[in-house]
Amino acid sequence: MTDATPGTETAERPMIRLDRLAKRYPGQAQAAVEELSLDIPEGRIVAFVGPSGCGKTTTMKLINRLIEPTSGRIHLDGQDVTELPVHELRRRIGYAIQSSGLFPHRTVADNIATVPRLLGWPRQRVTERVDELLTMVGLAPATYRDRYPKQLSGGQQQRVGVARALGGDPQVMLMDEPFGAIDPQNREALQDEFLRIQRTVRKTIVFVTHDIDEACRMGDLIAVFGENGKVRQYDTPERILAEPADEFVAAFIGSGAAVRRLSLTRLDALDVPEWPTVDADADPERRLAVARAQDREYCLLLDADRRPAGWLPTEEADTEPPSHFPVFSTLGPHSTLFDALDLMLSADTSTVVAVDDEGRYRGVLEMDTVRELINGERTAAGHGRLQEA
Numbered sequence: 001m002t003d004a005t006p007g008t009e010t011a012e013r014p015m016i017r018l019d020r021l022a023k024r025y026p027g028q029a030q031a032a033v034e035e036l037s038l039d040i041p042e043g044r045i046v047a048f049v050g051p052s053g054c055g056k057t058t059t060m061k062l063i064n065r066l067i068e069p070t071s072g073r074i075h076l077d078g079q080d081v082t083e084l085p086v087h088e089l090r091r092r093i094g095y096a097i098q099s100s101g102l103f104p105h106r107t108v109a110d111n112i113a114t115v116p117r118l119l120g121w122p123r124q125r126v127t128e129r130v131d132e133l134l135t136m137v138g139l140a141p142a143t144y145r146d147r148y149p150k151q152l153s154g155g156q157q158q159r160v161g162v163a164r165a166l167g168g169d170p171q172v173m174l175m176d177e178p179f180g181a182i183d184p185q186n187r188e189a190l191q192d193e194f195l196r197i198q199r200t201v202r203k204t205i206v207f208v209t210h211d212i213d214e215a216c217r218m219g220d221l222i223a224v225f226g227e228n229g230k231v232r233q234y235d236t237p238e239r240i241l242a243e244p245a246d247e248f249v250a251a252f253i254g255s256g257a258a259v260r261r262l263s264l265t266r267l268d269a270l271d272v273p274e275w276p277t278v279d280a281d282a283d284p285e286r287r288l289a290v291a292r293a294q295d296r297e298y299c300l301l302l303d304a305d306r307r308p309a310g311w312l313p314t315e316e317a318d319t320e321p322p323s324h325f326p327v328f329s330t331l332g333p334h335s336t337l338f339d340a341l342d343l344m345l346s347a348d349t350s351t352v353v354a355v356d357d358e359g360r361y362r363g364v365l366e367m368d369t370v371r372e373l374i375n376g377e378r379t380a381a382g383h384g385r386l387q388e389a
């Protein structure tokens with residue numbers, strides 16, 4: 001990443017490049033989008049967030065030429081989109097919108113088959129593609145293939161909308177508030193499912209939302225839009241939450257930035273601090289010596305596989321068998337700091353033992369560690385999502 005100024009280029013290969021893009025609708029005094037320059041890297045989800053009317057949807061429609069720019073250029077994979085035939089552009093760019101946009105009088109299968117049929121795929125291949133996509137979005141083909149959109153719940157319609165947008169295997173997906181009409185609980189499930197699909201398909205995705213939480217969850221990068229399609233900050237969710245570029249961005253994030261950062265930080269991205277440990281199978285004198293050599297009231301007893309076996313009171317470290325309290329609070333690598341804090345508060349404990357996928361000891365998180373991370377006194381060792389891929 002370069003700095004956090006508007007119109008940022010990224011170090012990664014851009015799939016979409018917006019170059020001083022502008023759109024002024026006829027008869028409007030203000031431009032809807034003014035001089036917007038932005039690189040959207042290949043295989044990433046870029047979330048556009050910003051208040052209503054700031055030009056997010058207009059920018060999306062410019063990208064797939066549903067509307068034409070007043071000035072500026074758009075490059076798709078290095079090619080000027082105005083030089084591409086519109087049908088070619090539609091094949092390369094899938095579009096999913098809030099209302100799901102399904103054709104009401106066509107079955108689910110016919111809806112999903114729209115682009116493959118336009119592309120002239122053989123019937124058998126279209127049928128296979130429809131079933132593959134339905135399975136991918138978690139809808140059993142035999143049950144849902146022949147239904148009409150009104151016979152589906154809102155969430156199921158959204159899934160079909162996503163499947164349809166993926167139909168022709170586009171390089172790019174434009175998603176305009178695709179989960180906007182879904183209640184919060186189902187929305188979270190759909191977001192998770194979509195991220196799971198994205199780990200496999202690795203599309204370049206522009207995702208419009210007005211919800212900063214959704215942007216943080218979904219985006220590898222977030223572009224915060226201000227007035228007239230001006231990007232006020234373009235950066236990772238972590239950086240936007242930690243270092244908002246200006247007061248506009250800070251106000252848009254609103255309160256609760258610290259808690260949002262907690263839920264973005266996974267334990268496997270942290271250097272979890274060490275805690276004194278004692279091997280359960282060491283002899284009593286050795287246990288006592290190790291326990292006394294440190295200044296904690298309790299040591300963590302580890303079994304032969306280095307799994308936490310109990311909290312051992314330092315002064316009783318030589319009892320046989322070792323007397324200990326059970327370890328209730330352990331969290332795996334995919335848990336977040338938010339989960340750690342939640343556990344500390346709900347289990348009324350100030351320590352959480354971090355373990356790896358096999359349940360082996362990694363370290364111990366204390367309330368103070370969490371506080372230092374929130375305050376920036378300590379930084380996450382951090383392989384963020386960008387570096388991870």
Ligand SMILES: Nc1ncnc2c1ncn2[C@@H]1O[C@H](COP(=O)(O)OP(=O)(O)OP(=O)(O)O)[C@@H](O)[C@H]1O
Pocket residue numbers: 025026028032050051052053054055056057058059210
């Ligand atoms: N067809 C149009 N004709 C004239 N003005 C338009 C047209 N479409 C959008 N606008 C104006 O352009 C500006 C940007 O609209 P746009 O829909 O891109 O915003 P948005 O950020 O997507 O908003 P929202 O979050 O409410 O969907 C707004 O002021 C809007 O009123």
